[in-house]
Amino acid sequence: MRVLVAEDHRVLARTIATGLRRQAMAVDIARTGAEAEQMCLLTAYDVLILDRDLPVMSGDEVCRRLRELHDPPRILMLTAAGELTDRIYGLTMLGADDYLPKPFDFAELVARVRTLGRRAPKPPPAVLRFGNITLEQARRTATVDGRPLELTPKEFAVLHLLLLAGGAPVPHDELVRTIWDEHLDPRTSAVRATVSRLRGKLGDPGLILADKGEGYRLCD
Structure with missing residues (x-):
């Protein structure tokens, strides 16, 4: 938001x-x-x-x-x-x-x-799922294979956007625009570092793929 x-x-x-x-x-x-x-x-x-x-x-x-x-x-x-x-x-x-x-x-x-x-015309579902990943927005919890994930607010927000995309690429610029703010230098490694930590917590680096020139997407 x-x-x-x-x-x-x-x-x-x-x-x-x-x-x-x-x-x-x-x-x-x-x-x-x-x-x-x-x-x-x-x-x-x-x-x-x-x-x-x-x-x-x-x-x-x-x-x-x-x-x-x-x-x-x-x-x-x-x-x-x-x-x-x-x-x-x-x-x-x-x-x-x-x-x-x-x-x-x-x-x-x-x-x-x-x-x-x-308050949007089509609110996203309360529970998002992709493969073995589940995210509950109201409780702000996420699991992988039923295992609870301890995520920072930024990591949770990144995972939320990736789940909303349903496997489609989420551009780097969209992640910056939606989760960070105007003071973040778009050339910074903040997004890459957050995605890297999220991969580690998911336990499988292959669950989030980096598409060159496209951004990031979930892989089932």
Whole structure:
């Protein structure tokens, strides 16, 4: 899942981004409303965490403008304006998908972001299988031949994408775009290193093949 955090409070923005990355989400940060709008026009984010009180362009205006797009991101307003009238206004008049007042509990934020991310026309199945590999999204568990796998968030996310592809190649760029964020140098070895560790945990290096120029795919 790819998330944009539009928050001008630098410490809070970094804290939210770090926490979501630990949950295997790719997270970018925008400091102003104008920057948030521009980034959403250039990148297909699944969820936008949007502060209403942003410089240059308010979060309210960002929300209004993005609602005019054909396929806008799901918008979670995260703001100090937490009165009932504020929440009703954000949800009904501005068109936000969810509204969470500050201060907030981070576990609740994660749950709301995941819920928004699942709101798609055709949600993927709760349990993914390919050969002897099984992955349960809700429980965030994976097994091979019934043996539980101890995976890092990034390893879990890579395996999830490969399973969704069902044996078709997943391009390197798609792995970077979906699991990492804009600050990752596409020439880095991060993806290759993560795939290498995942192969080791699966117990059979041949289960994940590298197709030259194509990316990675599962092999039954």
